[in-house]
Amino acid sequence: VFIIFSGVLISRLIVEEYNDKTITLMFTYPISRKKIILSKLIIIIGFTLFFIVWTRLILFFTVNLLNNYFQFIIGEVTNASILKHFISTIIYDFSASGVALVPLFFGIKKRSTRTTIITAIIIAFFLGAGNADQSIGSFLIVPMTLTAIGLFTAYLSIHNIERTDVL
Template identity: 35%
Template sequence: MIKLMKLELRKFKIMGYIRVAAIANVIIFGFMMLMSYTPELDGTIVFRDYNAVFSMIDVFVRGTFIILAAVLVGRFVIDEFNSKTITVLFMYPIKRHKIIAAKLLVVILFTFVCCVISMAFLSALYLIFNSFTHIVSGELTMTLVMQQVVKLGFNAISSSFMALIPLYFGMRKYSLPTTIVSSVILVMVTCSNNGGFNLNDIIIIPILLALLGAFIGYMSIRKIDQIDIN
């Protein structure tokens, strides 16, 4: 399985997606800077405390990498079926289940790692920035840090499985645009921030969506033998 995953990483040039992830981090931090200086423009306070900062970083990161995961699903799976190149892979003396499982595992692990690293990196970067500017008042306690570490891990895991939900829509007609659009809708529903609140804060929702994504991935692997590539 690990060898299959490495082959997938080489085949689709994963370094290109890592660069995209790095650029996304720069853009997210730019938005954070812009929002930090909003009070000087209209008198509102966007980041009242560190909890609000971490919450906004979480929303940006989850939304960005769920959509990027949909792009990966589209490239790794949907495009292969659409162009019929998957038939070449299925000719190898390797079970279809393992081939599809390797592809989905790459997407899950890539999304998880990107979410963890991005949330940690952006949080640390903003803390350094705030140590010079003092835009966000309040004390950063160890209790808050530990709460955010737990939340970071939970959201990274849930997002990595939630990112498989667009696979269901993309596989219906082997459509990459449908896969990406469904991920955008998913992000709009789960990551929209209304007054500091989003649906992801209701813990049962990300759990159910993660389970749904895991189920879709499992069924895609299980039913792969029933799919006829003409």
């Protein structure tokens, strides 16, 4: 869900501004184009990471509260198990924020908001694919590899932005 959310943010904050040519106004300021796009990407990654962590915390406290009344978790929930689970999910949260950068490459290349959002949906389906117990995204190497690909594609998207023309 948050990868798709990030794809929508990328399409609204970056790709759509290229299509509407409203980014040319931003590029007239005496700030480098790379810094402008990089700051937008940091905002997108920050929002995505914040909302992923915030949602996990809300779910944790809700499940913990409901478990106190209904006892649907078998066994004892210890602080060590909570900390271990929290550390492993933080790694996945950071990787989800990095994976969310992959649609930027396709969106900038095609200058299409649809392409950006569809790429985000395909990546989200790819990471969620699997059987009932495990998904492809549950293996740590897959999201970490996609994070590296996301960072690399973000670099490819903005490394040449000073010399490319918006029009």
